[in-house]
Amino acid sequence: MQRNEIPDAVTCPNCGWRAGDAVTSAHHTSTGAVRYVHCVCGLRLVLLGETLIGTAGAPDAAMAG
Numbered sequence: 001m002q003r004n005e006i007p008d009a010v011t012c013p014n015c016g017w018r019a020g021d022a023v024t025s026a027h028h029t030s031t032g033a034v035r036y037v038h039c040v041c042g043l044r045l046v047l048l049g050e051t052l053i054g055t056a057g058a059p060d061a062a063m064a065g
């Protein structure tokens with residue numbers, strides 16, 4: 001398996017899942033590497049370097065109905 005640079009301490013604010021398990025994409029910018037993680041709960045996590053800087057989308061539960 002390919003390892004990534006996200007520490008185990010970075011977890012989803014919604015469900016507590018470890019973000020390092022599923023980085024979907026990464027983009028290198030002038031301020032560092034921006035990574036997008038699609039969490040198991042449906043939330044998208046945005047990380048800059050090793051820091052969670054925000055979220056996007058919504059958990060799957062919010063789409064019910």
Ligand SMILES: [Zn+2]
Pocket residue numbers: 012013014015016017039040041042043
């Ligand atoms: Zn989650």
